[in-house]
Amino acid sequence: MADDEIATKAPESDAQESGPAESVFPHDSKAQDGPSMGEHCVTDRPTPSGEVPTGELTKLADVDVYIAKPSDYPHSPSKLLLLLTGGTGVNSTNNQLQADKFASEGYLVIMPDQFAGNPAPNMVDLSSADNQELSWLETGKLKLAETAKAFRIDMWLAYHTPEKVLPVLHKVIEAAKEEFADAIANGGGIYGIGYCFGARYIVILSGEHPDTVAWGQEAPKDEEQGVVKKEPVLKAGAIAHPTMVTKEELDAVKVPTYIAAVKDDPMFSEDEVLTPGRRELEKNKVEHEVRVFDGVPHGFAVLGDYDDPKIKQEQAQAYGAMLGWIQSH
Template identity: 25%
Template sequence: MAMCEHCITGVSHEGTPEGTFTRIGGIDCYVAAPPGEHDTTKILLFLPDALGVLSPNSQLLADSFARSGYRTVMVDYFAGDPVPSELAFTGRHEGFSLDAWHARQPTDLVLARTRAAAVVTAAHPTFLKAPEDLERYRALAEAPLLLNTCEVDPPFPPEAQKVADEILGGGKYAPGYERTYWPGCTHGFAVRGDLSNPDVKAGMEGAFKATLGFLKKYFV
Protein backbone atom coordinates (compact mmCIF):
# COMPACT_ATOMS: atom_id res chain seq x y z
CA MET A 1 0.00 0.00 0.00
CA ALA A 2 1.31 3.45 -0.93
CA MET A 3 1.91 6.38 1.34
CA CYS A 4 -0.58 9.25 1.07
CA GLU A 5 -0.19 13.01 1.36
CA HIS A 6 -1.28 12.85 5.00
CA CYS A 7 1.73 10.67 5.83
CA ILE A 8 4.03 13.69 5.54
CA THR A 9 1.86 16.73 6.27
CA GLY A 10 0.49 18.16 9.48
CA VAL A 11 0.59 20.90 12.09
CA SER A 12 3.54 21.61 14.35
CA HIS A 13 2.50 21.47 18.02
CA GLU A 14 3.58 23.91 20.69
CA GLY A 15 5.88 22.91 23.52
CA THR A 16 9.51 22.32 24.40
CA PRO A 17 10.76 18.70 24.31
CA GLU A 18 12.24 17.56 27.61
CA GLY A 19 13.98 14.31 26.65
CA THR A 20 17.59 13.61 25.74
CA PHE A 21 19.41 11.81 22.93
CA THR A 22 21.59 8.78 23.53
CA ARG A 23 22.79 5.71 21.63
CA ILE A 24 21.34 2.31 22.50
CA GLY A 25 22.63 -0.76 20.69
CA GLY A 26 24.31 1.48 18.14
CA ILE A 27 21.05 3.31 17.33
CA ASP A 28 20.38 6.97 18.13
CA CYS A 29 17.39 7.28 20.45
CA TYR A 30 15.33 10.03 22.04
CA VAL A 31 14.74 9.09 25.68
CA ALA A 32 12.03 10.61 27.85
CA ALA A 33 12.20 9.65 31.53
CA PRO A 34 9.32 9.89 34.01
CA PRO A 35 9.75 12.36 36.86
CA GLY A 36 10.63 10.81 40.21
CA GLU A 37 10.52 7.11 41.01
CA HIS A 38 9.30 4.76 38.27
CA ASP A 39 9.49 1.14 37.17
CA THR A 40 12.89 0.83 35.51
CA THR A 41 12.27 -2.75 34.36
CA LYS A 42 9.89 -1.67 31.58
CA ILE A 43 10.57 0.46 28.52
CA LEU A 44 7.97 1.91 26.18
CA LEU A 45 9.38 1.66 22.66
CA PHE A 46 8.07 4.60 20.62
CA LEU A 47 8.24 4.04 16.86
CA PRO A 48 7.89 7.49 15.23
CA ASP A 49 6.17 8.43 12.01
CA ALA A 50 8.03 9.28 8.81
CA LEU A 51 9.45 12.45 10.40
CA GLY A 52 11.54 10.33 12.74
CA VAL A 53 13.08 11.16 16.10
CA LEU A 54 13.79 14.79 15.21
CA SER A 55 10.09 15.61 14.87
CA PRO A 56 9.15 17.93 17.76
CA ASN A 57 5.61 16.53 17.71
CA SER A 58 6.83 13.00 18.32
CA GLN A 59 9.25 14.20 20.99
CA LEU A 60 6.41 15.97 22.82
CA LEU A 61 4.25 12.84 22.57
CA ALA A 62 7.08 10.72 23.99
CA ASP A 63 7.36 13.24 26.84
CA SER A 64 3.63 12.81 27.52
CA PHE A 65 4.03 9.05 27.86
CA ALA A 66 6.97 9.65 30.21
CA ARG A 67 4.89 11.97 32.39
CA SER A 68 2.33 9.16 32.55
CA GLY A 69 4.94 6.90 34.16
CA TYR A 70 6.57 5.09 31.22
CA ARG A 71 10.26 5.48 30.43
CA THR A 72 9.95 6.08 26.70
CA VAL A 73 12.57 5.39 24.04
CA MET A 74 12.02 6.68 20.51
CA VAL A 75 14.20 4.89 18.00
CA ASP A 76 15.91 6.50 15.00
CA TYR A 77 15.08 3.60 12.74
CA PHE A 78 15.61 5.84 9.69
CA ALA A 79 19.31 6.11 10.62
CA GLY A 80 19.41 9.89 10.35
CA ASP A 81 17.40 10.02 7.13
CA PRO A 82 13.76 10.86 8.01
CA VAL A 83 11.29 12.91 6.00
CA PRO A 84 12.28 16.51 6.84
CA SER A 85 9.98 18.19 9.37
CA GLU A 86 10.27 21.34 7.27
CA LEU A 87 8.49 19.53 4.44
CA ALA A 88 5.69 18.31 6.68
CA PHE A 89 4.99 21.57 8.48
CA THR A 90 5.72 24.15 5.77
CA GLY A 91 5.51 22.20 2.53
CA ARG A 92 8.94 23.47 1.53
CA HIS A 93 12.04 21.37 1.07
CA GLU A 94 13.98 21.68 -2.15
CA GLY A 95 15.12 18.52 -3.82
CA PHE A 96 13.27 16.05 -1.56
CA SER A 97 11.63 13.08 -3.29
CA LEU A 98 9.26 10.91 -1.26
CA ASP A 99 9.64 8.00 -3.68
CA ALA A 100 13.43 8.18 -3.49
CA TRP A 101 13.28 8.41 0.30
CA HIS A 102 11.05 5.35 0.56
CA ALA A 103 13.39 3.44 -1.73
CA ARG A 104 16.22 4.24 0.71
CA GLN A 105 14.09 3.27 3.70
CA PRO A 106 12.17 0.08 2.77
CA THR A 107 9.91 -1.24 5.50
CA ASP A 108 11.90 -4.43 6.10
CA LEU A 109 15.12 -2.49 6.66
CA VAL A 110 13.45 0.00 8.99
CA LEU A 111 11.83 -2.68 11.14
CA ALA A 112 15.05 -4.68 11.26
CA ARG A 113 16.53 -1.83 13.28
CA THR A 114 14.10 -2.51 16.10
CA ARG A 115 13.05 -5.48 18.18
CA ALA A 116 9.52 -6.69 18.87
CA ALA A 117 7.77 -5.22 21.94
CA ALA A 118 5.61 -7.07 24.48
CA VAL A 119 2.60 -4.86 23.73
CA VAL A 120 1.88 -3.20 20.38
CA THR A 121 -0.18 -0.07 19.76
CA ALA A 122 -0.42 1.79 16.48
CA ALA A 123 -2.15 4.92 15.22
CA HIS A 124 -3.20 5.20 11.56
CA PRO A 125 -0.73 2.53 10.33
CA THR A 126 0.79 2.61 6.84
CA PHE A 127 1.82 -0.38 4.71
CA LEU A 128 -0.48 -2.68 6.68
CA LYS A 129 -2.08 -5.04 4.17
CA ALA A 130 -5.57 -6.35 4.85
CA PRO A 131 -6.16 -9.22 5.17
CA GLU A 132 -2.66 -10.67 4.60
CA ASP A 133 -0.70 -8.90 7.34
CA LEU A 134 -3.55 -9.16 9.82
CA GLU A 135 -3.89 -12.90 9.29
CA ARG A 136 -0.12 -13.27 9.66
CA TYR A 137 -0.22 -11.28 12.89
CA ARG A 138 -2.98 -13.51 14.28
CA ALA A 139 -1.03 -16.62 13.35
CA LEU A 140 2.45 -15.61 14.49
CA ALA A 141 2.32 -12.76 16.99
CA GLU A 142 1.94 -12.97 20.74
CA ALA A 143 1.68 -9.27 21.64
CA PRO A 144 -1.70 -7.63 22.41
CA LEU A 145 -2.60 -5.11 19.70
CA LEU A 146 -4.39 -1.75 19.82
CA LEU A 147 -5.18 0.13 16.61
CA ASN A 148 -6.19 3.80 16.83
CA THR A 149 -7.98 4.47 13.54
CA CYS A 150 -9.83 7.34 11.90
CA GLU A 151 -12.38 8.28 9.27
CA VAL A 152 -10.16 9.59 6.46
CA ASP A 153 -7.22 7.23 6.10
CA PRO A 154 -6.17 6.20 2.57
CA PRO A 155 -3.40 3.81 3.75
CA PHE A 156 -5.75 2.05 6.21
CA PRO A 157 -9.33 2.97 5.25
CA PRO A 158 -12.50 2.05 7.18
CA GLU A 159 -13.07 -1.06 5.07
CA ALA A 160 -9.61 -2.35 6.03
CA GLN A 161 -10.27 -1.41 9.65
CA LYS A 162 -13.38 -3.61 9.59
CA VAL A 163 -11.33 -6.48 8.16
CA ALA A 164 -8.99 -6.10 11.14
CA ASP A 165 -11.97 -6.45 13.48
CA GLU A 166 -13.18 -9.52 11.61
CA ILE A 167 -9.77 -11.21 11.80
CA LEU A 168 -8.63 -10.17 15.28
CA GLY A 169 -11.74 -9.10 17.16
CA GLY A 170 -14.32 -11.07 19.08
CA GLY A 171 -11.67 -13.14 20.87
CA LYS A 172 -10.18 -14.50 17.64
CA TYR A 173 -6.78 -13.13 18.69
CA ALA A 174 -6.22 -14.56 22.16
CA PRO A 175 -3.49 -12.17 23.43
CA GLY A 176 -5.89 -9.25 23.10
CA TYR A 177 -7.13 -6.83 20.42
CA GLU A 178 -8.83 -3.45 20.57
CA ARG A 179 -9.54 -0.71 18.04
CA THR A 180 -10.64 2.88 18.47
CA TYR A 181 -12.23 4.93 15.70
CA TRP A 182 -12.18 8.72 15.51
CA PRO A 183 -14.66 10.39 13.13
CA GLY A 184 -13.68 13.70 11.61
CA CYS A 185 -9.99 12.77 11.82
CA THR A 186 -7.46 12.22 9.04
CA HIS A 187 -4.38 9.98 8.76
CA GLY A 188 -1.72 11.49 11.01
CA PHE A 189 -4.20 12.91 13.53
CA ALA A 190 -2.58 11.25 16.56
CA VAL A 191 0.78 12.95 15.98
CA ARG A 192 0.42 15.86 13.55
CA GLY A 193 -3.24 16.85 13.81
CA ASP A 194 -4.59 20.40 13.81
CA LEU A 195 -5.56 20.84 17.46
CA SER A 196 -7.68 23.89 16.62
CA ASN A 197 -10.13 21.41 15.07
CA PRO A 198 -12.34 19.99 17.90
CA ASP A 199 -12.70 16.59 16.21
CA VAL A 200 -8.96 16.25 15.72
CA LYS A 201 -8.21 17.43 19.25
CA ALA A 202 -10.68 14.87 20.62
CA GLY A 203 -9.14 12.18 18.43
CA MET A 204 -5.55 12.88 19.44
CA GLU A 205 -6.36 13.11 23.13
CA GLY A 206 -8.65 10.07 22.92
CA ALA A 207 -6.07 7.95 21.12
CA PHE A 208 -3.45 8.87 23.73
CA LYS A 209 -5.86 8.00 26.55
CA ALA A 210 -6.79 4.70 24.88
CA THR A 211 -3.11 3.85 24.45
CA LEU A 212 -2.41 4.51 28.13
CA GLY A 213 -5.38 2.37 29.10
CA PHE A 214 -4.17 -0.45 26.86
CA LEU A 215 -0.67 -0.25 28.34
CA LYS A 216 -2.03 -0.36 31.87
CA LYS A 217 -4.13 -3.38 30.94
CA TYR A 218 -1.42 -5.44 29.24
CA PHE A 219 1.98 -3.84 29.91
CA VAL A 220 2.30 -4.98 33.54
Protein backbone atom coordinates (compact mmCIF):
# COMPACT_ATOMS: atom_id res chain seq x y z
CA MET A 1 0.00 0.00 0.00
CA ALA A 2 1.58 3.24 -1.13
CA ASP A 3 2.14 6.04 1.37
CA ASP A 4 0.20 8.56 -0.70
CA GLU A 5 -2.90 6.38 -0.53
CA ILE A 6 -3.23 6.48 3.26
CA ALA A 7 -4.85 9.57 4.67
CA THR A 8 -5.33 8.61 8.29
CA LYS A 9 -6.03 5.70 10.54
CA ALA A 10 -7.06 6.62 14.05
CA PRO A 11 -8.20 4.16 16.70
CA GLU A 12 -9.82 7.14 18.40
CA SER A 13 -9.61 8.74 16.02
CA ASP A 14 -18.81 20.46 -2.01
CA ALA A 15 -16.47 22.02 -3.59
CA GLN A 16 -15.86 25.71 -3.06
CA GLU A 17 -15.20 28.48 -5.50
CA SER A 18 -12.08 29.89 -3.86
CA GLY A 19 -8.80 27.98 -3.88
CA PRO A 20 -8.70 25.23 -1.26
CA ALA A 21 -6.44 25.49 1.76
CA GLU A 22 -3.73 22.95 2.49
CA SER A 23 -4.97 19.79 4.17
CA VAL A 24 -3.91 19.16 7.74
CA PHE A 25 -3.69 15.46 6.88
CA PRO A 26 -0.53 14.38 5.01
CA HIS A 27 -0.76 13.15 1.42
CA ASP A 28 -4.42 14.04 1.03
CA SER A 29 -5.91 15.42 -2.16
CA LYS A 30 -7.67 18.70 -2.83
CA ALA A 31 -11.26 18.92 -3.96
CA GLN A 32 -12.22 20.78 -7.10
CA ASP A 33 -15.37 22.47 -8.27
CA GLY A 34 -17.76 20.03 -9.88
CA PRO A 35 -21.23 18.48 -10.12
CA SER A 36 -23.00 16.67 -7.33
CA MET A 37 -23.14 13.41 -9.29
CA GLY A 38 -21.36 12.14 -12.36
CA GLU A 39 -21.34 9.42 -14.97
CA HIS A 40 -19.99 6.71 -12.68
CA CYS A 41 -22.80 7.28 -10.17
CA VAL A 42 -25.55 6.66 -12.68
CA THR A 43 -24.15 4.38 -15.40
CA ASP A 44 -23.16 0.73 -14.97
CA ARG A 45 -19.82 -0.49 -16.19
CA PRO A 46 -19.86 -3.72 -18.25
CA THR A 47 -20.69 -6.71 -16.07
CA PRO A 48 -17.73 -9.03 -15.41
CA SER A 49 -17.88 -11.87 -17.91
CA GLY A 50 -19.82 -14.97 -16.94
CA GLU A 51 -21.12 -13.64 -13.62
CA VAL A 52 -24.85 -13.99 -12.83
CA PRO A 53 -26.61 -12.80 -9.63
CA THR A 54 -27.68 -15.55 -7.26
CA GLY A 55 -29.83 -13.57 -4.80
CA GLU A 56 -33.50 -12.71 -5.14
CA LEU A 57 -35.59 -9.62 -5.72
CA THR A 58 -38.43 -9.56 -3.23
CA LYS A 59 -40.25 -7.16 -0.92
CA LEU A 60 -39.63 -6.18 2.67
CA ALA A 61 -42.18 -3.86 4.30
CA ASP A 62 -43.63 -3.31 0.80
CA VAL A 63 -40.26 -2.01 -0.42
CA ASP A 64 -38.44 -3.75 -3.26
CA VAL A 65 -35.22 -5.29 -1.98
CA TYR A 66 -32.51 -7.54 -3.33
CA ILE A 67 -31.52 -10.12 -0.73
CA ALA A 68 -28.35 -12.18 -0.97
CA LYS A 69 -27.78 -14.92 1.59
CA PRO A 70 -24.78 -17.10 2.41
CA SER A 71 -25.16 -20.51 0.80
CA ASP A 72 -25.47 -22.23 4.18
CA TYR A 73 -27.88 -19.77 5.79
CA PRO A 74 -29.81 -20.32 8.09
CA HIS A 75 -27.97 -23.50 9.08
CA SER A 76 -24.82 -21.48 9.87
CA PRO A 77 -24.76 -18.12 11.64
CA SER A 78 -24.74 -15.00 9.47
CA LYS A 79 -24.53 -11.25 10.05
CA LEU A 80 -26.85 -8.62 8.63
CA LEU A 81 -25.43 -6.12 6.14
CA LEU A 82 -27.34 -3.16 4.71
CA LEU A 83 -25.94 -2.30 1.27
CA LEU A 84 -26.90 1.04 -0.29
CA THR A 85 -26.14 1.65 -3.95
CA GLY A 86 -25.34 4.53 -6.19
CA GLY A 87 -27.91 5.89 -8.60
CA THR A 88 -28.11 2.71 -10.68
CA GLY A 89 -30.23 1.12 -7.98
CA VAL A 90 -31.41 -2.28 -6.91
CA ASN A 91 -32.04 -3.70 -10.41
CA SER A 92 -28.46 -3.16 -11.55
CA THR A 93 -26.79 -6.51 -12.23
CA ASN A 94 -23.48 -5.11 -11.00
CA ASN A 95 -25.02 -4.00 -7.71
CA GLN A 96 -26.63 -7.41 -7.28
CA LEU A 97 -23.29 -9.11 -7.91
CA GLN A 98 -21.70 -6.79 -5.36
CA ALA A 99 -24.28 -7.90 -2.80
CA ASP A 100 -23.58 -11.54 -3.69
CA LYS A 101 -19.85 -11.03 -3.01
CA PHE A 102 -20.54 -9.85 0.53
CA ALA A 103 -22.99 -12.73 1.00
CA SER A 104 -20.25 -15.19 0.05
CA GLU A 105 -18.29 -13.84 3.03
CA GLY A 106 -21.01 -14.77 5.52
CA TYR A 107 -23.28 -11.71 5.41
CA LEU A 108 -27.01 -11.70 4.86
CA VAL A 109 -27.22 -8.70 2.55
CA ILE A 110 -30.28 -6.49 2.19
CA MET A 111 -30.09 -4.01 -0.67
CA PRO A 112 -33.23 -1.85 -0.73
CA ASP A 113 -34.65 0.21 -3.56
CA GLN A 114 -33.93 3.68 -2.20
CA PHE A 115 -35.53 5.32 -5.23
CA ALA A 116 -39.03 3.80 -5.32
CA GLY A 117 -38.53 2.38 -8.81
CA ASN A 118 -36.97 5.57 -10.14
CA PRO A 119 -33.18 5.07 -10.54
CA ALA A 120 -31.02 7.88 -11.88
CA PRO A 121 -31.14 8.59 -15.62
CA ASN A 122 -28.08 7.33 -17.49
CA MET A 123 -25.48 9.76 -18.71
CA VAL A 124 -24.34 9.93 -22.35
CA ASP A 125 -20.72 8.77 -22.57
CA LEU A 126 -19.12 10.69 -25.44
CA SER A 127 -15.85 8.85 -24.93
CA SER A 128 -17.45 5.64 -26.18
CA ALA A 129 -18.08 7.15 -29.60
CA ASP A 130 -15.45 7.62 -32.28
CA ASN A 131 -15.73 11.37 -32.53
CA GLN A 132 -13.45 11.45 -35.55
CA GLU A 133 -16.15 9.73 -37.57
CA LEU A 134 -19.00 11.86 -36.26
CA SER A 135 -20.13 14.91 -38.15
CA TRP A 136 -20.22 18.21 -36.31
CA LEU A 137 -24.02 17.95 -36.29
CA GLU A 138 -23.99 14.46 -34.76
CA THR A 139 -21.45 15.56 -32.16
CA GLY A 140 -23.58 18.58 -31.34
CA LYS A 141 -26.64 16.39 -30.87
CA LEU A 142 -24.73 14.10 -28.52
CA LYS A 143 -23.55 17.04 -26.45
CA LEU A 144 -27.08 18.43 -26.26
CA ALA A 145 -28.33 15.02 -25.13
CA GLU A 146 -25.58 14.88 -22.52
CA THR A 147 -26.54 18.33 -21.22
CA ALA A 148 -30.22 17.38 -21.10
CA LYS A 149 -29.51 14.21 -19.14
CA ALA A 150 -27.24 16.08 -16.73
CA PHE A 151 -30.19 18.41 -16.09
CA ARG A 152 -32.41 15.38 -15.52
CA ILE A 153 -29.94 14.05 -12.95
CA ASP A 154 -30.06 17.38 -11.08
CA MET A 155 -33.86 17.17 -11.08
CA TRP A 156 -33.68 13.54 -9.95
CA LEU A 157 -31.41 14.51 -7.05
CA ALA A 158 -33.76 17.33 -6.09
CA TYR A 159 -36.54 14.75 -5.78
CA HIS A 160 -34.64 12.00 -3.94
CA THR A 161 -33.93 13.84 -0.70
CA PRO A 162 -33.47 12.52 2.86
CA GLU A 163 -37.14 13.35 3.49
CA LYS A 164 -38.04 10.66 0.94
CA VAL A 165 -35.17 8.20 1.26
CA LEU A 166 -34.77 7.85 5.04
CA PRO A 167 -38.35 6.73 5.79
CA VAL A 168 -37.94 3.98 3.16
CA LEU A 169 -34.70 2.81 4.74
CA HIS A 170 -36.18 2.83 8.25
CA LYS A 171 -39.14 0.73 7.06
CA VAL A 172 -36.79 -1.87 5.63
CA ILE A 173 -34.57 -1.85 8.72
CA GLU A 174 -37.51 -2.30 11.10
CA ALA A 175 -38.83 -5.19 9.01
CA ALA A 176 -35.39 -6.77 8.89
CA LYS A 177 -35.17 -6.62 12.68
CA GLU A 178 -38.14 -8.98 12.81
CA GLU A 179 -37.43 -11.25 9.85
CA PHE A 180 -33.68 -11.59 10.32
CA ALA A 181 -33.34 -11.13 14.07
CA ASP A 182 -30.95 -14.09 14.20
CA ALA A 183 -28.45 -12.43 11.85
CA ILE A 184 -28.62 -9.12 13.73
CA ALA A 185 -28.10 -10.88 17.06
CA ASN A 186 -25.19 -12.88 15.67
CA GLY A 187 -23.45 -9.73 14.46
CA GLY A 188 -24.34 -7.65 17.49
CA GLY A 189 -26.10 -5.12 15.28
CA ILE A 190 -26.44 -4.09 11.64
CA TYR A 191 -23.45 -3.36 9.40
CA GLY A 192 -23.58 -0.89 6.53
CA ILE A 193 -21.83 -0.53 3.15
CA GLY A 194 -22.57 2.40 0.85
CA TYR A 195 -21.46 3.64 -2.56
CA CYS A 196 -21.91 7.10 -4.12
CA PHE A 197 -25.51 8.20 -3.36
CA GLY A 198 -26.01 5.38 -0.86
CA ALA A 199 -22.83 6.27 1.02
CA ARG A 200 -24.45 9.43 2.34
CA TYR A 201 -27.21 7.42 3.96
CA ILE A 202 -24.76 5.01 5.57
CA VAL A 203 -23.15 8.11 7.10
CA ILE A 204 -26.52 9.37 8.35
CA LEU A 205 -27.50 5.99 9.77
CA SER A 206 -24.12 5.87 11.53
CA GLY A 207 -24.79 9.14 13.32
CA GLU A 208 -26.51 10.39 16.43
CA HIS A 209 -29.27 12.79 15.38
CA PRO A 210 -32.43 14.38 16.75
CA ASP A 211 -35.35 12.11 15.94
CA THR A 212 -36.57 14.50 13.30
CA VAL A 213 -33.26 14.53 11.41
CA ALA A 214 -32.87 10.77 11.71
CA TRP A 215 -36.11 10.41 9.81
CA GLY A 216 -35.29 13.03 7.20
CA GLN A 217 -37.04 16.04 8.70
CA GLU A 218 -35.78 19.51 9.56
CA ALA A 219 -33.57 19.92 12.58
CA PRO A 220 -35.19 21.47 15.65
CA LYS A 221 -34.46 25.18 16.04
CA ASP A 222 -34.27 25.06 19.83
CA GLU A 223 -31.65 22.34 20.35
CA GLU A 224 -30.19 24.22 23.28
CA GLN A 225 -33.34 23.38 25.25
CA GLY A 226 -32.42 19.69 25.17
CA VAL A 227 -33.50 17.68 22.16
CA VAL A 228 -33.50 13.91 22.57
CA LYS A 229 -31.14 12.38 20.04
CA LYS A 230 -31.59 9.05 18.31
CA GLU A 231 -28.75 6.54 18.59
CA PRO A 232 -26.99 5.31 15.43
CA VAL A 233 -28.80 2.55 13.56
CA LEU A 234 -25.60 0.82 12.44
CA LYS A 235 -22.86 -0.95 14.37
CA ALA A 236 -20.13 -0.06 11.83
CA GLY A 237 -20.02 1.31 8.31
CA ALA A 238 -17.79 1.49 5.24
CA ILE A 239 -18.37 3.87 2.34
CA ALA A 240 -16.79 4.55 -1.04
CA HIS A 241 -16.67 7.84 -2.95
CA PRO A 242 -19.71 9.41 -1.26
CA THR A 243 -21.74 12.18 -2.87
CA MET A 244 -23.62 15.03 -1.21
CA VAL A 245 -22.38 14.19 2.30
CA THR A 246 -22.36 17.27 4.53
CA LYS A 247 -19.87 18.21 7.22
CA GLU A 248 -22.65 18.06 9.83
CA GLU A 249 -23.48 14.48 8.82
CA LEU A 250 -19.86 13.41 9.26
CA ASP A 251 -19.69 15.32 12.55
CA ALA A 252 -22.59 13.25 13.89
CA VAL A 253 -21.02 9.82 13.15
CA LYS A 254 -20.55 7.74 16.31
CA VAL A 255 -19.66 4.26 15.00
CA PRO A 256 -16.44 2.88 13.43
CA THR A 257 -16.30 4.16 9.84
CA TYR A 258 -14.11 3.46 6.82
CA ILE A 259 -14.00 5.91 3.90
CA ALA A 260 -12.59 5.08 0.46
CA ALA A 261 -12.17 8.51 -1.14
CA VAL A 262 -10.91 9.50 -4.59
CA LYS A 263 -8.14 12.02 -5.06
CA ASP A 264 -9.39 15.34 -6.48
CA ASP A 265 -13.01 14.14 -6.31
CA PRO A 266 -15.29 17.14 -6.95
CA MET A 267 -18.21 15.25 -5.39
CA PHE A 268 -16.62 14.88 -1.95
CA SER A 269 -15.04 18.16 -0.91
CA GLU A 270 -11.95 17.85 1.22
CA ASP A 271 -12.01 21.41 2.56
CA GLU A 272 -15.71 21.69 3.35
CA VAL A 273 -16.55 18.10 4.32
CA LEU A 274 -13.77 15.55 4.68
CA THR A 275 -11.11 17.48 6.61
CA PRO A 276 -13.43 19.16 9.16
CA GLY A 277 -15.43 15.95 9.45
CA ARG A 278 -12.31 13.98 10.28
CA ARG A 279 -11.30 16.53 12.87
CA GLU A 280 -14.62 15.89 14.60
CA LEU A 281 -14.21 12.11 14.36
CA GLU A 282 -10.85 12.43 16.07
CA LYS A 283 -12.18 14.88 18.64
CA ASN A 284 -15.07 12.52 19.43
CA LYS A 285 -12.71 9.52 19.54
CA VAL A 286 -14.61 7.69 16.82
CA GLU A 287 -12.56 4.93 15.28
CA HIS A 288 -12.10 5.61 11.57
CA GLU A 289 -9.86 5.12 8.59
CA VAL A 290 -9.65 7.11 5.37
CA ARG A 291 -7.85 5.98 2.26
CA VAL A 292 -7.42 8.24 -0.75
CA PHE A 293 -7.23 6.35 -4.05
CA ASP A 294 -5.29 8.11 -6.80
CA GLY A 295 -5.70 7.79 -10.56
CA VAL A 296 -9.20 6.28 -10.47
CA PRO A 297 -12.60 7.78 -11.32
CA HIS A 298 -15.38 8.56 -8.88
CA GLY A 299 -17.43 5.36 -8.76
CA PHE A 300 -14.46 3.04 -9.29
CA ALA A 301 -15.27 0.86 -6.28
CA VAL A 302 -18.65 -0.25 -7.67
CA LEU A 303 -18.37 -3.68 -9.24
CA GLY A 304 -17.88 -3.49 -13.01
CA ASP A 305 -15.29 -4.19 -15.67
CA TYR A 306 -12.62 -1.68 -16.71
CA ASP A 307 -9.97 -1.90 -19.44
CA ASP A 308 -7.45 -0.14 -17.19
CA PRO A 309 -5.74 -2.76 -14.98
CA LYS A 310 -4.94 -0.11 -12.34
CA ILE A 311 -8.65 0.63 -11.85
CA LYS A 312 -9.40 -3.09 -11.65
CA GLN A 313 -6.72 -3.51 -9.02
CA GLU A 314 -7.89 -0.53 -6.96
CA GLN A 315 -11.50 -1.73 -7.18
CA ALA A 316 -10.46 -5.08 -5.71
CA GLN A 317 -8.44 -3.33 -2.99
CA ALA A 318 -11.35 -1.08 -2.04
CA TYR A 319 -13.65 -4.09 -1.76
CA GLY A 320 -11.11 -5.93 0.37
CA ALA A 321 -10.61 -2.94 2.66
CA MET A 322 -14.34 -2.35 3.13
CA LEU A 323 -14.97 -6.03 3.79
CA GLY A 324 -12.04 -6.19 6.20
CA TRP A 325 -13.34 -3.18 8.09
CA ILE A 326 -16.76 -4.63 8.82
CA GLN A 327 -15.27 -8.04 9.55
CA SER A 328 -13.02 -6.50 12.20
CA HIS A 329 -15.89 -4.72 13.92
